[in-house]
Every structure is written in C-alpha cells, then in structure tokens.
Amino acid sequence: MGILRKPVSVIAAGILACWVVQEFATPWINPYHLQILNTIGIAAVMAVSLNLITGHTGQFSLGHAGFMALGAYASAAFTVHLNPDALGLVPILPDWAWRPLFFVTALAAGGATAALAGLIVGIPTLRLKGDYLAIATLGLGEIIRVIVLNLEFVGGARGFTGIPESSNFFWIFSALLVLTVLMARGVYSLKGLAFLAVREDEVAARSVGINTTRYKVLAFVLGSFWAGVGGGLFAHLNTYLHTNSFGFLKSVEYVVMVVLGGLGSITGSLVAAALLTLLPELLRIASEWRMIFYALLLVVMMILWPRGLMGQRELRWIRRVKP
C-alpha cells in the first residue's frame, strides 16, 4: 500500500480526478467556497515546498513569499508578453492542446526564475549556519520588491493587471499532487535521507561523507522552484499582482504552516495549510486580533508543543517505502 510504490499511476489517476472535479463538480460549488478551496491549494503548495527547506533539511528560510513573488511575476510576464498574440504568431497546435502547454511552460518559467534566484542567494549563504539564510532570504524578498516596483513592463508600483485567468481547481490541485508525490518519493528514498541527516546534525552528516552544502542548496533550489510555481498559480488565479501581497508577513505565514504542521511532515503541512487558511475566514470579525493570535500561537506552540501537529509523522499512505 502507499502512493510511493506506483507514483506515475497515482499522479495520472489524481490528475484525472482533478479534471473530473473541475469539469463536473466546480460549477455547482459556491464561488466563495471554491475560492477558499483554491487558496488552500496554493497555500499547501507553498507549505509543502517550504517544508523541504525548513522541515526536512533544517534550513530556516524567511523569504518564501519573495520566491513566490518572483515566480508570480515571471510567469505572468511570460503569459502577458510572450503569448502568440502578442508576438504575432499563430500556434500550429489546436487550441485545446497549446493552451495547457503554454500555461505549463509559463508555470515552469516562473519556477525556474525563482529557482535561479534561490541558487544565487543559496550558494553564499548556505555555506554558513542557518541563521544567515533566514536574514538573507528575508533581504532577498525586499530586494525583489524594490526591483519589481521599478520595472515598468510588470506594472511597477501600480501593480500588474491583465493577467489571463488560466489557473483553476484542476491546475492548482494537480500541481499540489505532483509536488506531494515527488516530495514524498524524494525525501523518503534512500538518497533523501541525506536531507534529514543535514537537519539532524551537520557535522555528523559531513563526517559520513554527505556534501552538506550540496544538499542544502538542492533543497533550497527545489523549494524555491515550487514556490515559484505556487506564485504562477496565484498570479493566474487572481489576474492581478502587487508586491504588497508578498511581504514578510506572508513568508511568516508559510513558516507558521510548516511549524504548526510539524517540521518534516508533508501531511502536517497539508493539514496546517488548510487549517490556517480556513481559520481567518472563520475569524473574519476578529480580523485585528488575527495577527496577535498568530504571534501568540507561535510563541506558545514553540514552548509547549515544539513538534507541531504531526511531529515528523506522516499518514500511512505517504510513509516510507520499505526497501
């Protein structure tokens, strides 16, 4: 049993299921609920990808929203400025084939941009101890914000409008599925143990021959890539982007999801992403207390319940494959 045995068929079946839901169920779902569902999906993509960096590899990143912003702007710029209409080209493929292909390419472009930024920041900072990464990623978010505000072709300070609404339930949850399966496959494989070893004890990991910097950078680049994909999904869901949506607090929200779910538990990230997206919706009346609640939750949880909801456990279907 377990989704890790047959990843290809699990992904194929899952994507098909997402498509069926998108085609036949979403027209009947209340648009407000659908919106929340989609937001949960994007939050889950962000939380699971951050969990690879912070949970499994033990590197503290405070710039996940910055990478999301990069992915969002890059993929939106791709669909707005490089689509066949804008370039004056006529696609050879029929409409139903090139549109999804084009969107996947846009998402990949967003992910690749974020991954590249992750590589550039990661290599100098990951040679050092974790604290520096936190502050450097935080700074990166700020640098990205300032650069985007000065870029006219993505709207500058006015925000980026006119992004096509390509993203929907199908795309978001298919991406989440692919990410989850790949992540579980990767982290709970024999090679994936290296990530956990880096988290547990860097010196010991190095002394058994693990290139710790390489694994830290790898985790960071992969996590950033998926943050970029999450950003692309977000951009094409909202059709409008402004740098204010990707501030420091957004990064903190993702960190809270990972910590509340349990550092190093994929299931935990999924559950926490759903909980922490639903909670503000339920607490709408007390909106000014929301951040205070967050802050208290962080402090109290770290003191009384440092392992989060799931600790490092997973649900049975995501558990390690016995060799």
Added chain:
Amino acid sequence: MSEFLQQTVNGLAWGSIYALIALGYTMVYGVLRLINFAHGDVYMIGAMTGYYAGNLITRGLPAGAAFPVVLACSMAVCGVLGFLIERAAYRPLRNAPRINSLITAIGVSLLLEFGGQLLFGADPKVFPPLIPEQPLFEIGGAVIGRIQAVIFAVALVLMAVLRFIVVKTRLGKAMRAVSFSHVASQLVGVPLDTVVSFTFVLGSMLAGAGGVLVGIANPKVEPLMGIMPGLKAFVAAVLGGIGNIPGALAGGLLMGLSETYVVGYVSSTYRDALAFVLLILILLVRPGGLFGKSVSDKV
C-alpha cells in the same frame, strides 16, 4: 563638496542610531547565538514610550530637562521589556533547537508589532519637539544642527558606558565568558541566567535610547516603525561581524553612510534594498563580517 560633507554628517547621525540598535543584536547573538527579531520592536517601544513620556510627564519641565527624563524613561521601559521577553519567551527554549528559538523570536516580534497597533493605534504619531532644532556650527559648508549634535553625544556616551561595562566590570567579564562558552563559564561559577538577563536589559536599553533619538530626528512614530531599522541594524551587526561590539559600531556607521549616499546620489527607491545587497555581498566575500573571524565547527 559641501553637499557631500552634509550627506556624511547626516549619514553618521543615522549610522549612530543604527549602531545603537546593532549593539543589542550583537550582544544577544554573542551570548545566546540567537537573532533577536524582537529587538527592532523594542526600539519601537522606546520611541513610543518617548512619545507618551514627552507628552505626559515632562509637560511642566523646562526644555533642557525634558530630554534626559524622556530618554531615561524610554531606556527604563525598554530594559524591563527586554528582561520580560527573555524571561517569558527565550529562557524556556534555551536548550531547544535553534530554529525553535528563531520562530519564537519572530512570534515575539509580531506580538509587539500588532499588540502595539491595538494599544497605540496604527496611525503615525508626531513626536513632541524635545530639542528645538537650530544650526550649531559649520564645517566646510556642512551644518551640524543641535539635534544631530545631541544624537552624536548620546550615542558616544552610551557606547563609552557600554565599553566600560563590558571591558572593566565583573559582569562584563562574565558576559565575555558566556559568549565564549556556556558550559565552561558555568563550570567556573558564572551565573548564566543573570548574565543573559543582564545582556538583554543592556541591549534593550540601548535600543530604547535609539528610539528616542529617532523620535527627535524624524518625528513620526508608529507601531511598525521598528521592522526596517531593526533588520538593517541586524545587517549592520553582520557587516561588522556578529557578536563583535566594535564591529557593530562600524557596521552601523557604514550602513547609515551608505544609505544616505544612495538616497542623495542615486534614488530613494533603492534605499531599502541597499542593506540587503550589502549583506549578500559581504556574505559572499567575508562571511565572518568585517571584523569577525570565521570559526569552523568542532565536534
């Protein structure tokens, strides 16, 4: 040329405020190896206390006496706050993994920011004019105002006092011992908890003083004002070599100067990004900071 000198004077004034905040970061990092994210918000509380103290307590006092009283109030409130933060949030996690303490620090920081918004209101407040601005003297075309003179004087005196405490007193010696090794200092009878509390109180008092100095120089105070200066002061501490007290001073001045030059000669829109570009550059070239030394892990 005179414009350049004026920018330099302004930059040094900003830089000495950054240096005051950076000292708190560097001392706490020195003894606990913890980035105290809440430090920038302690500085905000210092400015806020200055605002209330300036308006309420000192109304009857003559102009010259108001400023020292306000400064003392802010430093006292921040000292107590620093003590409470360490006691309530960081001490229970002393032996927990680093990531847990870091997250707690962020939690405390958010609590102060949003608690501050509820308590003080989110709108900016105008700091009472404690020091009437007036040009004092001129060097080569650059004017040094009374406010800037006060900033330099207060920053210099506080740093001299700090240096005296760290170098000459028993507690300072204990602080240096703790930052060298927790275990070894406890073995020779250094009271770890007292020293850590003392470090937080000292650092928070400096941040409180920084808050009041910012208040008189730039009279808009609000609950989220600590985020950016706090981060930049931390970057300043890293620039100088974290855990290194003269390094924090140099890093703060460097940060203030380079920021003022960027605003003056390039564009104010790049101001907030500069600190982090500097940070990433310094991590690439000299990861230990300007005055720090890189230490490799030992088993």
